[in-house]
Amino acid sequence: xxxxxxxxxxxxxxxxxxxxxxxxxxxxxxxxxxxxxxxxxxxxxxxxxxxxxxxxxxxxxxxxxxxxxxxxxxxxxxxxxxxxxxxxxxxxxxxxxxxxxxxxxxxxxxxxxxxxxxxxxxxxxxxxxxxxxxxxxxxxxxxxxxxxxxxxxxxxxxxxxxxxxxxxxxxxxxxxxxxxxxxxxxxxxxxxxxxxxxxxxxxxxxxxxxxxxxxxxxxxxxxxxxxxxxxxxxxxxxxxxxxxxxxxxxxxxxxxxxxxxxxxxxxxxxxxxxxxxxxxxxxxxxxxxxxxxxxxxxxxxxxxxxxxxxxxxxxxxxxxxxxxxxxxxxxxxxxxxxxxxxxxxxxxxxxxxxxxxxxxxxxxxxxxxxxxxxxxxxxxxxxxxxxxxxxxxxxxxxxxxxxxxxxxxxxxxxxxxx
Numbered sequence: 001x002x003x004x005x006x007x008x009x010x011x012x013x014x015x016x017x018x019x020x021x022x023x024x025x026x027x028x029x030x031x032x033x034x035x036x037x038x039x040x041x042x043x044x045x046x047x048x049x050x051x052x053x054x055x056x057x058x059x060x061x062x063x064x065x066x067x068x069x070x071x072x073x074x075x076x077x078x079x080x081x082x083x084x085x086x087x088x089x090x091x092x093x094x095x096x097x098x099x100x101x102x103x104x105x106x107x108x109x110x111x112x113x114x115x116x117x118x119x120x121x122x123x124x125x126x127x128x129x130x131x132x133x134x135x136x137x138x139x140x141x142x143x144x145x146x147x148x149x150x151x152x153x154x155x156x157x158x159x160x161x162x163x164x165x166x167x168x169x170x171x172x173x174x175x176x177x178x179x180x181x182x183x184x185x186x187x188x189x190x191x192x193x194x195x196x197x198x199x200x201x202x203x204x205x206x207x208x209x210x211x212x213x214x215x216x217x218x219x220x221x222x223x224x225x226x227x228x229x230x231x232x233x234x235x236x237x238x239x240x241x242x243x244x245x246x247x248x249x250x251x252x253x254x255x256x257x258x259x260x261x262x263x264x265x266x267x268x269x270x271x272x273x274x275x276x277x278x279x280x281x282x283x284x285x286x287x288x289x290x291x292x293x294x295x296x297x298x299x300x301x302x303x304x305x306x307x308x309x310x311x312x313x314x315x316x317x318x319x320x321x322x323x324x325x326x327x328x329x330x331x332x333x334x335x336x337x338x339x340x341x342x343x344x345x346x347x348x349x350x351x352x353x354x355x356x357x358x359x360x361x362x363x364x365x366x367x368x369x370x371x372x373x374x375x376x377x378x379x380x381x382x383x384x385x386x387x388x389x390x391x392x393x394x395x396x397x398x399x400x401x402x403x404x405x406x407x408x409x410x411x412x413x414x415x416x417x418x
Contacts, residue, residue: 023090024343024409030336031086031387031402037329038388039076044296045316046071046309046390071309071390078392082399089403090410094352097404101157105150105198111143112205121209127382129209133393141393144214147202149397151222152358155195159229160351162191192235195226213381217365219243224361225354228344264379277312280305281374284315292322309390311382314374330371337364343409352408359401 047068050056056066067073115121115131122130122140130140199222206215223236260274267275267282284300287293298319301308308316318326340360347353363386370385372378384391386398 021410021412023406024339024412027336027339027343027402027409028406030332030339031399032083034329034332034336034387035079035083035399037332038385039072039079040295041313041317041320041388042075042309042390043069043072044298044320045301045313048302049309052303074392075390075395078395079399082396085396086399086403086406089400090406092403092407094355094404094407094411097153097355098157098160098351101150101153104146105154108143108147108150109201109205112147112202115143116205116208125382127209127211129211129214139392142211142214144206144209144211144218145394145397147206147214148218148221148362149401151198151202151218152225152355152362154198155222155225155229156351156354156358158194159225160349160354162229162350192226192231195222198222211382213369213383216369216381217362217383220365221358221362225358228354228357229350260379264376267376277306278376278380281312281315282376284319285375288319288322288326290323292318292320292325295320311370311384311389312374313388313390314371314385317388318374333364333367337367340405343405343412346412347408348411352411356405356408359405362401363398 050068050070051065052058053066053070056070057064058066111131115128120131121128122132124130129142129144131143133139133141199219202218203215206212206218223239227236263270263275263278267278269275271279280300284298284305287299293299298308298316300319301316305312305315314326317329321329337360340356340363344353344356344360347356366383366386369378369381369383370389373380373383384394387395
């Protein structure tokens with residue numbers, strides 16, 4: 001019988017060797033450090049709220065309190081599974097994601113439509129943004145999280161094959177000029193039509209939920225990838241102007257969320273109503289001072305600040321760790337973003353580079369928006385802080401995205417010789 005020899009590293013092709021290279025340790029360590037700090041801060045921020053959560057075992061009729069470690073234990077379990085998912089994805093050859101780009105995008109659009117179906121989508125705080133994991137049972141998740149990833153994958157896969165400026169593109173210009181289509185090709189307008197159509201479809205679906213923060217994140221990721229792919233800068237001015245006009249028509253003329261804008265300008269005008277959460281958040285930040293009250297010593301977490309374990313966990317961080325501790329966390333996020341863009345610049349191919357640009361931009365914009373809301377720099381948008389806010393499915397998707405970046409980083413270093 002013919003014998004088969006096991007393939008060693010020397011027998012692998014150069015592409016296969018690159019895919020098995022070492023992951024970027026600085027990026028991995030920053031992710032794990034932020035995740036670890038996030039779990040610790042969640043333990044502190046959520047312990048009191050869990051006492052009065054019926055899902056944590058609280059039975060007021062019998063005087064039984066909930067489990068104070070309920071949120072922490074669940075999030076720690078989600079984090080452990082998420083780390084495994086991240087490492088598994090990091091071992092994949094990211095080139096396979098090209099095939100998944102269209103199915104993921106279509107699946108995300110289907111979920112965004114499904115969440116609008118009566119009695120299927122879940123409504124919280126007057127917004128219908130959630131679905132059950134198994135439609136009727138299981139943990140809830142936001143389809144917008146999958147939509148963000150779908151846009152990044154689709155835009156990166158298509159734009160990585162962009163032929164603008166190549167000899168093939170130059171050959172088509174005389175034909176386009178002859179047919180009166182020169183401007184369409186020269187200006188990138190023909191290229192932008194499919195991307196603009198996708199963004200408009202997703203924007204309309206997110207507006208119907210409504211989910212303005214998700215819309216901003218999808219638009220930011222798409223714009224970042226288009227910019228990195230070399231689309232002419234003039235289109236960003238046009239797009240920015242269109243977004244500003246749309247914002248004016250929806251918010252000012254259409255009177256959408258006018259109450260939030262009024263509260264943002266003067267939260268003390270309705271301290272016991274719509275301005276309550278913002279005011280309590282500012283109290284938490286102010287009471288933290290320079291060095292903070294100390295870990296576990298927050299006052300606002302005693303049911304004064306709503307969503308203290310979720311969207312407003314950064315306020316608890318500021319209160320307990322102070323300006324210095326909060327600044328260190330901001331620095332860690334900044335280092336993670338900078339390292340991500342560094343990996344994008346050194347990626348082996350355009351597809352990997354665009355993937356990292358899209359994912360890193362998503363992370364950077366989400367961190368900025370969350371912290372800006374907590375500090376009342378922008379109106380409240382209902383957006384979580386990555387690696388810190390409570391939410392298992394969102395954490396899984398974030399760690400999978402980090403795994404994609406680590407997968408790309410494997411192919412940056414040259415193959416090792418054994």
